Amino acid sequence: MAPPYWRICYVDGGDAPDIIANGLDGYIVRTEDEKVVRKIPKISGRVLEDGQKEYTHPADDHREDIEYEKRVYERLAGLEGITEVVGIDQNGISMVYYPDGDLEKYILGHGSEGPILPASMDYRRRLAAMVTNAHDGRAWVEIAEFDEDGYTLRVELLHLADLVYSIMTWTKFTDECYEESEWPDTWPKSDVEELNNIMRKAWSKEYNGVREILLDLDEPVPGSTPSSP
Secondary structure, three states, X not given: OOOOEEEEEOOOOOEOOOEEEEOOOEEEEEOOOOXXXXXXXXXXXXXXXXXXXXXXXXHHOXXXXXXXXXXXXXXXXXXXXXXXXXXXEOOEEEEEOOOOOOHHHHHHHOOOOOOOOOOOXXXXXXXXXXXXXXXXXXXHHHHHOOOEOOEOXXXXXXXXXXXXXXXXXXXXXXXXXXOHHHOOXXXXXXXXHHHHHHHHHHHOOOXXXXXXXXXXXXXXXXXXXXXXX
């Protein structure tokens, strides 16, 4: 490719491969191993005609976010329900590639316009309980220790409630709240009574821990992946 051209960069300055996903604080890119992907900070730039490299936003590349996430994965290694990490280095976090994609992709593939009918409500409850349970224990200890720039335990509980809402209603939902100063005024409503209770309590900051959300789901703590929809 002749200069000038745009590029996604590793921290060490090397060219990153194809992007699989574009997240809030990083890119997910392919690796040499088709079963492994790597999460890297958002660093992009271009190569000029004279061969010099010019970074577009080096001050806003989320390197600190990735460094924090590295420490989280190091401490949660082997915990059931957490993405399996196969390596951590200066460029990012290498993890097992899950070809089924994220929740939004899964919902779209199992929806009214997808190839498979939407999941049953019983399956949704089991899946929501499984995901909530995966945040309990050591994961919750890690979250409770993190309180930086307004991103607090309450915000993380709010995001967990959003995830439960997305699963139970089979639609992707997010509130775009990243610190307590951005707290939303209202919460989404649904036809499911226990879900409305969970969302109200999360928005009202009534939850003190993950286990309380799990209990409000009125679902036994799951020990394995739920059966098929």
